Amino acid sequence: MSSDARDPNAPKKPLTALDFYAQAARRKEDAAKDVTADDTQTQASSELYELEFNNLSDAEKATWYKLARRDKIRYKKEMATYEPPVDSSSGCRLLLMGRFFPFDSEGIPFADTTLTIKETQNSCHIGEDGGTGLNVWDGAQLLLRYIEKVPNIVKNKRVIELGSGCGIVGVAAAICGCKEVIMTDLAYALPLMRENVDINRVAWKDTDVVVSCKECDWFQPPPVDELLGHYDSKADVLLVADCVWLSSLIAPLLRTLKLYTTESTDVFITYQQRGKEAHDLFMEGIHNLFDVVDVDTLKEADLAKPDVFHLLHCKRKVS
Ligand SMILES: C[S@@+](CC[C@H](N)C(=O)[O-])C[C@H]1O[C@@H](n2cnc3c(N)ncnc32)[C@H](O)[C@@H]1O
DSSP: OTOOOOTTTTTTOOOOOOHHHHHHHHHHHHHHHHHTOTTTTTOOOOHHHHHHHTSSHHHHHHHHHHHHHHHHHHHHHHHHOOOOBTTTTTTOBOOOOOOSSSSOOTTTTTTTTOOOOOOOOSSOOSSTSSSSGGGGOHHHHHHHHHHHHHHHGGGTTTTEESTTTTOOHHHHHHHHSEEEEEEEEEEGGHHHHHHHHHGGGGGGGGGGGGEEEEEEOSSSSOHHHHHOOOOSSSOEEEESSSOOHHHHHHHHHHHHHHTOOTTOOEEEEEOOOOOHHHHHHHHHHHHEEEEEEEOOOHHHHHHHTTTTTEEEEEEEEOO
Protein backbone atom coordinates (compact mmCIF):
# COMPACT_ATOMS: atom_id res chain seq x y z
CA MET A 1 0.00 0.00 0.00
CA SER A 2 1.37 3.43 -0.80
CA SER A 3 2.63 5.48 2.11
CA ASP A 4 -0.06 8.08 1.85
CA ALA A 5 -2.89 5.61 1.46
CA ARG A 6 -5.61 6.23 4.00
CA ASP A 7 -6.87 3.52 6.25
CA PRO A 8 -10.59 3.13 5.43
CA ASN A 9 -11.19 2.33 9.11
CA ALA A 10 -9.45 5.45 10.36
CA PRO A 11 -11.71 7.92 12.16
CA LYS A 12 -13.33 10.27 9.69
CA LYS A 13 -11.96 13.79 9.89
CA PRO A 14 -14.34 16.17 11.70
CA LEU A 15 -16.68 18.19 9.50
CA THR A 16 -16.82 21.95 9.68
CA ALA A 17 -19.98 24.00 10.20
CA LEU A 18 -19.96 24.76 6.48
CA ASP A 19 -19.64 21.03 5.64
CA PHE A 20 -22.72 20.28 7.75
CA TYR A 21 -24.64 23.13 6.15
CA ALA A 22 -23.70 22.00 2.61
CA GLN A 23 -24.56 18.39 3.43
CA ALA A 24 -28.04 19.36 4.61
CA ALA A 25 -28.58 21.68 1.65
CA ARG A 26 -27.57 18.90 -0.76
CA ARG A 27 -29.95 16.46 0.89
CA LYS A 28 -32.77 18.99 0.55
CA GLU A 29 -31.97 19.48 -3.13
CA ASP A 30 -31.85 15.72 -3.74
CA ALA A 31 -35.22 15.30 -2.10
CA ALA A 32 -36.69 18.10 -4.24
CA LYS A 33 -35.19 16.46 -7.34
CA ASP A 34 -36.88 13.15 -6.46
CA VAL A 35 -40.21 14.90 -6.22
CA THR A 36 -39.90 16.85 -9.48
CA ALA A 37 -37.97 14.01 -11.19
CA ASP A 38 -36.30 16.75 -13.16
CA ASP A 39 -32.86 15.43 -14.17
CA THR A 40 -31.83 18.70 -15.71
CA GLN A 41 -31.45 20.23 -12.25
CA THR A 42 -27.89 20.22 -11.05
CA GLN A 43 -26.59 20.59 -7.53
CA ALA A 44 -25.37 23.91 -6.32
CA SER A 45 -21.60 24.28 -6.24
CA SER A 46 -19.59 24.31 -3.04
CA GLU A 47 -18.89 28.00 -3.62
CA LEU A 48 -22.61 28.73 -3.64
CA TYR A 49 -23.11 26.89 -0.35
CA GLU A 50 -20.25 28.84 1.13
CA LEU A 51 -21.81 32.08 0.00
CA GLU A 52 -25.18 31.08 1.43
CA PHE A 53 -23.57 30.00 4.67
CA ASN A 54 -21.66 33.26 5.03
CA ASN A 55 -24.92 35.15 4.60
CA LEU A 56 -26.65 33.32 7.47
CA SER A 57 -27.26 35.22 10.68
CA ASP A 58 -25.20 34.28 13.72
CA ALA A 59 -28.24 32.54 15.21
CA GLU A 60 -28.72 30.49 12.04
CA LYS A 61 -25.04 29.58 11.94
CA ALA A 62 -25.09 28.48 15.58
CA THR A 63 -26.86 25.18 14.72
CA TRP A 64 -24.12 24.23 12.29
CA TYR A 65 -21.31 25.27 14.61
CA LYS A 66 -22.84 23.12 17.32
CA LEU A 67 -22.79 20.09 15.01
CA ALA A 68 -19.15 20.84 14.10
CA ARG A 69 -18.16 21.06 17.76
CA ARG A 70 -19.82 17.71 18.47
CA ASP A 71 -18.09 16.14 15.51
CA LYS A 72 -14.73 17.40 16.72
CA ILE A 73 -15.32 15.70 20.07
CA ARG A 74 -16.35 12.49 18.26
CA TYR A 75 -13.12 12.60 16.21
CA LYS A 76 -10.95 13.22 19.25
CA LYS A 77 -12.49 10.28 21.10
CA GLU A 78 -12.11 7.95 18.13
CA MET A 79 -8.49 8.99 17.54
CA ALA A 80 -7.62 8.29 21.17
CA THR A 81 -8.29 4.59 20.68
CA TYR A 82 -7.36 4.25 17.03
CA GLU A 83 -4.43 2.00 16.10
CA PRO A 84 -3.24 2.40 12.48
CA PRO A 85 -3.11 -0.96 10.68
CA VAL A 86 0.10 -2.84 9.96
CA ASP A 87 1.02 -3.14 6.29
CA SER A 88 1.36 -6.88 5.68
CA SER A 89 4.01 -6.48 2.96
CA SER A 90 6.46 -4.49 5.05
CA GLY A 91 5.29 -5.09 8.60
CA CYS A 92 5.31 -1.39 9.31
CA ARG A 93 2.44 0.71 10.51
CA LEU A 94 0.77 2.90 7.97
CA LEU A 95 1.00 6.34 9.32
CA LEU A 96 0.27 9.08 6.88
CA MET A 97 -3.25 10.24 7.49
CA GLY A 98 -2.98 13.36 5.40
CA ARG A 99 -1.68 16.72 6.47
CA PHE A 100 -3.39 19.22 8.69
CA PHE A 101 -0.89 21.99 8.02
CA PRO A 102 -0.58 22.84 4.32
CA PHE A 103 2.90 22.15 2.98
CA ASP A 104 4.61 23.46 -0.12
CA SER A 105 8.10 22.01 -0.31
CA GLU A 106 9.47 24.93 -2.33
CA GLY A 107 7.96 27.83 -0.48
CA ILE A 108 7.49 27.64 3.25
CA PRO A 109 7.15 31.13 4.65
CA PHE A 110 9.05 31.31 7.92
CA ALA A 111 9.97 34.39 9.95
CA ASP A 112 11.06 36.87 7.27
CA THR A 113 12.37 34.27 4.85
CA THR A 114 11.14 31.35 2.74
CA LEU A 115 12.32 27.80 3.31
CA THR A 116 12.73 25.05 0.77
CA ILE A 117 12.54 21.59 2.28
CA LYS A 118 12.83 18.63 -0.05
CA GLU A 119 11.07 15.36 0.63
CA THR A 120 11.53 11.99 -1.07
CA GLN A 121 9.21 9.06 -1.42
CA ASN A 122 8.68 7.34 1.90
CA SER A 123 9.82 3.79 1.12
CA CYS A 124 8.15 2.05 4.06
CA HIS A 125 10.95 -0.50 3.95
CA ILE A 126 13.65 1.13 5.97
CA GLY A 127 13.77 -0.57 9.34
CA GLU A 128 10.95 -0.85 11.79
CA ASP A 129 10.04 2.82 11.48
CA GLY A 130 9.47 2.59 7.73
CA GLY A 131 11.65 5.49 6.66
CA THR A 132 9.29 8.15 7.92
CA GLY A 133 12.10 10.72 8.05
CA LEU A 134 11.87 11.33 4.32
CA ASN A 135 8.68 13.36 4.69
CA VAL A 136 7.79 16.44 6.70
CA TRP A 137 5.22 15.63 9.36
CA ASP A 138 2.59 17.80 10.94
CA GLY A 139 4.42 17.66 14.26
CA ALA A 140 7.42 19.34 12.63
CA GLN A 141 5.22 22.02 11.13
CA LEU A 142 3.64 22.67 14.51
CA LEU A 143 7.04 22.98 16.18
CA LEU A 144 8.24 25.18 13.30
CA ARG A 145 5.33 27.57 13.84
CA TYR A 146 5.84 27.57 17.61
CA ILE A 147 9.51 28.46 17.19
CA GLU A 148 8.51 31.20 14.76
CA LYS A 149 6.12 32.66 17.34
CA VAL A 150 8.39 32.13 20.36
CA PRO A 151 11.96 32.27 18.97
CA ASN A 152 13.42 32.83 22.44
CA ILE A 153 13.02 29.13 23.18
CA VAL A 154 16.01 28.53 20.89
CA LYS A 155 17.77 31.91 20.63
CA ASN A 156 21.41 31.64 21.78
CA LYS A 157 20.76 28.09 22.95
CA ARG A 158 22.57 24.84 22.24
CA VAL A 159 19.91 22.64 20.71
CA ILE A 160 19.71 18.90 20.05
CA GLU A 161 16.91 17.60 17.90
CA LEU A 162 15.93 13.93 17.86
CA GLY A 163 14.36 12.25 14.81
CA SER A 164 14.88 15.37 12.69
CA GLY A 165 13.80 13.70 9.43
CA CYS A 166 13.95 16.24 6.60
CA GLY A 167 15.42 18.83 8.97
CA ILE A 168 12.80 21.57 8.87
CA VAL A 169 12.77 22.15 12.65
CA GLY A 170 16.57 22.33 12.96
CA VAL A 171 16.68 24.77 10.06
CA ALA A 172 14.08 26.91 11.85
CA ALA A 173 16.19 26.89 15.03
CA ALA A 174 19.23 28.03 13.03
CA ILE A 175 17.30 30.86 11.41
CA CYS A 176 16.02 31.97 14.82
CA GLY A 177 19.56 32.38 16.10
CA CYS A 178 20.31 29.35 18.20
CA LYS A 179 23.97 29.03 19.20
CA GLU A 180 24.23 25.53 17.81
CA VAL A 181 21.82 22.89 16.54
CA ILE A 182 22.68 19.22 16.26
CA MET A 183 20.05 17.51 14.18
CA THR A 184 19.94 13.75 14.52
CA ASP A 185 18.30 10.71 13.00
CA LEU A 186 19.01 7.24 11.69
CA ALA A 187 21.71 7.06 8.99
CA TYR A 188 19.26 6.70 6.09
CA ALA A 189 17.75 10.15 6.81
CA LEU A 190 21.02 12.10 6.96
CA PRO A 191 21.70 12.71 3.22
CA LEU A 192 18.32 14.42 2.66
CA MET A 193 18.61 16.31 5.96
CA ARG A 194 22.06 17.61 4.96
CA GLU A 195 20.77 18.59 1.54
CA ASN A 196 17.99 20.61 3.15
CA VAL A 197 20.45 22.30 5.51
CA ASP A 198 22.61 23.27 2.54
CA ILE A 199 19.67 24.60 0.54
CA ASN A 200 18.65 26.90 3.40
CA ARG A 201 22.09 27.78 4.77
CA VAL A 202 22.03 31.20 3.12
CA ALA A 203 19.49 32.29 5.74
CA TRP A 204 22.06 32.12 8.58
CA LYS A 205 25.31 32.45 6.63
CA ASP A 206 26.22 35.79 8.21
CA THR A 207 25.85 34.47 11.75
CA ASP A 208 27.91 32.24 14.06
CA VAL A 209 25.21 29.57 14.21
CA VAL A 210 26.68 26.07 13.98
CA VAL A 211 24.54 23.39 12.34
CA SER A 212 25.33 19.71 12.09
CA CYS A 213 23.50 16.52 11.16
CA LYS A 214 24.54 13.40 13.07
CA GLU A 215 23.47 9.83 13.42
CA CYS A 216 21.67 8.98 16.63
CA ASP A 217 19.76 5.73 16.93
CA TRP A 218 17.63 5.76 20.10
CA PHE A 219 18.54 2.10 20.61
CA GLN A 220 22.25 3.02 20.78
CA PRO A 221 22.50 6.77 21.34
CA PRO A 222 26.04 8.17 21.41
CA PRO A 223 27.07 9.78 24.73
CA VAL A 224 26.19 13.47 24.91
CA ASP A 225 29.82 14.67 24.84
CA GLU A 226 30.39 12.64 21.69
CA LEU A 227 27.26 14.07 20.10
CA LEU A 228 28.12 17.65 21.04
CA GLY A 229 31.84 17.24 20.51
CA HIS A 230 32.73 19.07 23.74
CA TYR A 231 33.34 17.59 27.17
CA ASP A 232 32.03 20.47 29.24
CA SER A 233 28.78 20.88 27.42
CA LYS A 234 25.16 20.03 27.66
CA ALA A 235 22.15 20.84 25.55
CA ASP A 236 20.01 23.77 26.66
CA VAL A 237 17.10 22.63 24.56
CA LEU A 238 15.91 19.32 23.16
CA LEU A 239 13.40 19.27 20.31
CA VAL A 240 11.39 16.26 19.20
CA ALA A 241 8.71 16.44 16.50
CA ASP A 242 6.27 13.67 15.71
CA CYS A 243 8.31 10.78 17.07
CA VAL A 244 5.59 9.13 19.17
CA TRP A 245 3.63 6.53 17.28
CA LEU A 246 5.21 3.07 17.48
CA SER A 247 5.00 1.46 20.93
CA SER A 248 8.29 -0.36 20.37
CA LEU A 249 10.15 2.96 19.98
CA ILE A 250 8.80 4.61 23.13
CA ALA A 251 11.22 3.07 25.67
CA PRO A 252 14.38 3.78 23.59
CA LEU A 253 13.14 7.31 22.86
CA LEU A 254 12.55 7.98 26.57
CA ARG A 255 15.99 6.58 27.46
CA THR A 256 17.55 8.93 24.90
CA LEU A 257 15.62 11.88 26.31
CA LYS A 258 16.95 11.01 29.74
CA LEU A 259 20.50 10.68 28.46
CA TYR A 260 20.57 14.10 26.78
CA THR A 261 18.83 16.18 29.45
CA THR A 262 19.64 17.67 32.82
CA GLU A 263 17.33 19.49 35.19
CA SER A 264 17.97 22.72 33.29
CA THR A 265 17.19 21.41 29.79
CA ASP A 266 13.99 22.58 28.18
CA VAL A 267 12.41 19.81 26.15
CA PHE A 268 9.77 20.59 23.53
CA ILE A 269 7.92 17.64 22.08
CA THR A 270 5.20 17.80 19.47
CA TYR A 271 3.22 14.84 18.43
CA GLN A 272 -0.01 13.73 16.93
CA GLN A 273 -1.96 11.26 19.00
CA ARG A 274 -2.33 8.28 16.68
CA GLY A 275 -2.92 5.21 18.80
CA LYS A 276 -3.90 4.55 22.38
CA GLU A 277 -1.14 2.06 23.19
CA ALA A 278 1.79 4.24 22.13
CA HIS A 279 0.15 7.36 23.59
CA ASP A 280 -0.42 5.75 27.01
CA LEU A 281 3.08 4.27 27.14
CA PHE A 282 4.64 7.58 26.22
CA MET A 283 2.52 9.57 28.66
CA GLU A 284 3.37 7.26 31.53
CA GLY A 285 7.08 7.36 30.73
CA ILE A 286 7.37 11.07 30.13
CA HIS A 287 5.43 11.94 33.31
CA ASN A 288 7.70 9.64 35.34
CA LEU A 289 10.81 11.44 34.19
CA PHE A 290 9.69 15.01 33.57
CA ASP A 291 7.35 17.70 34.80
CA VAL A 292 5.18 18.13 31.75
CA VAL A 293 3.06 21.03 30.54
CA ASP A 294 0.74 20.46 27.58
CA VAL A 295 1.12 23.94 26.09
CA ASP A 296 -2.02 25.82 25.11
CA THR A 297 -0.51 27.11 21.88
CA LEU A 298 -3.50 29.27 21.03
CA LYS A 299 -3.32 31.11 24.34
CA GLU A 300 0.45 31.29 24.59
CA ALA A 301 1.46 31.81 20.99
CA ASP A 302 -1.70 32.60 19.05
CA LEU A 303 -1.21 29.30 17.26
CA ALA A 304 -4.26 27.16 16.48
CA LYS A 305 -3.93 23.38 16.33
CA PRO A 306 -6.33 20.45 16.46
CA ASP A 307 -6.66 18.79 19.87
CA VAL A 308 -5.03 15.55 18.68
CA PHE A 309 -1.76 17.46 18.34
CA HIS A 310 0.22 18.03 21.50
CA LEU A 311 3.04 20.41 22.24
CA LEU A 312 4.66 19.39 25.51
CA HIS A 313 7.15 21.50 27.41
CA CYS A 314 9.04 19.18 29.75
CA LYS A 315 11.63 19.69 32.49
CA ARG A 316 13.47 16.86 34.23
CA LYS A 317 12.07 16.18 37.69
CA VAL A 318 14.33 17.37 40.45
CA SER A 319 15.63 14.23 42.12
C1 LIG B 1 7.35 10.48 11.91
S1 LIG B 1 9.00 10.88 11.57
C2 LIG B 1 9.15 12.56 12.09
C3 LIG B 1 10.24 13.26 11.35
C4 LIG B 1 10.35 14.75 11.63
N1 LIG B 1 10.66 15.01 13.01
C5 LIG B 1 9.06 15.44 11.26
O1 LIG B 1 8.24 15.68 12.16
O2 LIG B 1 8.87 15.73 10.07
C6 LIG B 1 9.86 10.00 12.87
C7 LIG B 1 11.35 10.16 12.84
O3 LIG B 1 11.92 9.31 13.83
C8 LIG B 1 13.06 8.70 13.28
N2 LIG B 1 13.35 7.44 13.96
C9 LIG B 1 12.65 6.28 13.92
N3 LIG B 1 13.25 5.33 14.64
C10 LIG B 1 14.36 5.90 15.16
C11 LIG B 1 15.40 5.42 15.99
N4 LIG B 1 15.45 4.16 16.42
N5 LIG B 1 16.38 6.27 16.34
C12 LIG B 1 16.37 7.55 15.90
N6 LIG B 1 15.41 8.06 15.10
C13 LIG B 1 14.42 7.24 14.72
C14 LIG B 1 12.67 8.48 11.82
O4 LIG B 1 13.77 8.21 11.01
C15 LIG B 1 11.94 9.75 11.51
O5 LIG B 1 12.80 10.76 11.07
